[in-house]
Amino acid sequence: MVDMRGISVEFPGVKALSEVDFRLFPGEVHALMGENGAGKSTLIKALTGVYRTSAGTIRLNGRPVAFTGPGQAQQAGVSTVYQEVNLCSNLTVAENILLGREPRRFGAIDGRATRAAAAKLLDRIGLDIDPASQLGSHPIAVQQLVAIARALAVQARVLVLDEPTSSLDSDEVAELFRILRVLREEGVAILFVSHFIDQVYEIADRMTVLRNGRLVGEHLTRELDRLDLVSAMLGRELSTLEEVQRRTSHHAPGTEPVLQARGLGRAGAIAPFDLDIHAGEVVGLAGLLGSGRTELARLLFGADRPDTGTLTIGGKPARARGPRSMISHGVAFCSEDRKGEGVIADLSVRDNLVLAMQAARGWARPVPRRLAEDLVAEYIEKLDIRPADPGAVIGNLSGGNQQKVLLARWLVTRPRLLILDEPTRGIDVGAKAQIQKVVADLAAEGMAVVFISAELEEVVRVSDRVVVLRDRRKVAELAGHDVSVSDVMSAIAAQSGPVAAVAS
């Protein structure tokens, strides 16, 4: 159905794709695999006309096409759901689903028909929300499903899903896959990009592997085992991806905790909780989406103001008066929302990396050019940031590399407590292992780390202690070496229904 040959895409100074071939057949789920920056998103954007190809041909149903924009691609039956939710949060769910093709009546938009049509589509994917509600009032996961409903609203023959599952929990993933199977039966060709290898093996019939903008190979899923896939993606043997070892806790009991929260809470966000975090300790926060993980972290960092309770840092009471005062206490926070709360997209990697350090110094004392260059070079090397160009505009980097820059932004400030909210979401195995290893190393050097992840296995593997949240309430604290995923799961599920783990 789709046949792309010899596709090359160039950005100023960077060749993002070089002579890649790609085929997609009707009625199949085809996974596009590769590390961050391998060119997956670029290939998709070349197909949908967001980027111009500098070489190569694209055929749709045998006819050569050259879309000049996603709108045109959509009319030809190629619908795309992007990694980051690209909807208008100020419009209603129904308006979002039918944006640009609203039913009209006497030239004006027919609100009732819009809602009815949207309700039908939502029903088709089994999503029970009010079409007239504002999109922004729903959690990200629901917004993602709305984006898929939107893609289905056109009679899509090719459905492109770029990281659709990175913000979904396991039930929602199962739901999504059910929908995908239905669509596959209907003969829709589905292009699927995911970092979750398990998910790819669960749903994909065929896969194409990219590395550094080049085609590595196309395989039937059942003919390629996981180890071969991972080494094909990385271009190296798996030995370098050793599992992060569980470490024993370094802090001796009775040591003054770095951070001590007593009865800290915020109405509507999280119920009052107590929490101690010691130096050299990794505390994991586990819980379902919307269980209050992020809300808890934001209170610790002062991003939101608490209604109740006290916070003590290094033995001194800290009034949470906003991020700036917490940073001066040595607390750092990497938000889960990379695009909205992390990167400064138009600025360079260098500026992004020194931003927190610069902010702490104040505007009058710029970070010396020399020091900035040294730091950037050091972290580009240490975290393997690609492209290794300090002057590159960060908005052009892939998600995983942006995440590494954000991590480096905080590491250069040498915090006492580092809070990482979903630092590994939507990034590949290699970068994931790298970030986990950095976390372990930091803790070994005496930094306290709060680690949040939707992947329970990862939380359990990285953390010395796991704090379990449910329904915006801290429900358990599991310590010791023998904490297992099933322990955490049963703590989460103590009252609510059964949960399946989304493992990597």
Next chain:
Amino acid sequence: MKRAQILWPLAALAGLLVLNIIVTPSFLSLRIQDGHLFGSTIDILRNGAPTMLIAVGMTLVIATRGIDLSVGAVAAIAGAIACTWIADGGNAVTAMIMALGVCVLLGLWNGFLVSVLGIQPIIATLVLMTAGRGVAMLLTEGQIITINDSLYSKIGAGFVVLPVAILISLAVLGGVALLTRRTALGMLIESVGVNPEASRLAGVRSRTIIWTVYVFAALCAGVAGLMISSNVNAADANSAGLWIEMDAILAVVIGGTSLAGGRYSLAGTLVGALVIQTLTTTVYTIGVPTNVTLVFKAVVVIAVCLLQSPRTAGFVRERRRRKQPSVSVPRPQKVGVR
């Protein structure tokens, strides 16, 4: 800074100058009289000084994703305060200090509305844009106040080889460029403009920065207001600085700073302000009938903006590529990534 972005405004400026030279061959000629430079180009610099000064302040405001519509009204207030004080027998220096002091207060007001109350900048400054002229009218009691003070008239009409007004504007522009690029202020302003929430979470004092740029913009407007009233030795609450905010915003945009905030270019603003003023002068020198003046201005501005837009650039590139499809470009084997 991106070279291509400043290229087109420069080309426009050059084009306007050439047009002027063709129409009036003596356009570029300069003569020295009493140690002062005279000539059409000097006139352009002198008349463009207030716009340029206001555009400098506007550049920083726009870089933080804001806009300040009140600068014209603030300029009128500054002129009104200074002139009424001098007309009542006051000292020129005190008059200027008072006028600028009030401008700082007005800037604080704008900054408060935007950064503390979180009102959208276009609305927040619209308040003062309308109310400001009213205040200026109250101060002058609806009259045009004429004064005669040799020290005061130096700001707008004085000369130290070059007109004092343009020297002040260039000094402020240079000073701001140094201040923001030599310190980290420029980068922090840009980061607030690109992503305010991410900047806040990184510990940037977004509120203080935003507040400060509005105060600075009002101060620039105040000085510009003094220039305008000093040039004509009068305070005219109705027409002093009228529509100057539009010229300033245009200068900033022509200079390549995006209204969406973020990266800004003071050099671009300088060129942009010169383009605007040269354009205004050209309209008179080449004898465009008064009733089509604005249309002529609009055509030039649209042309510059079109040439600058990335989409046009892409379109032009596409056309060029299509014209020479047979040439096979050797493919570089080096992979850019890594």
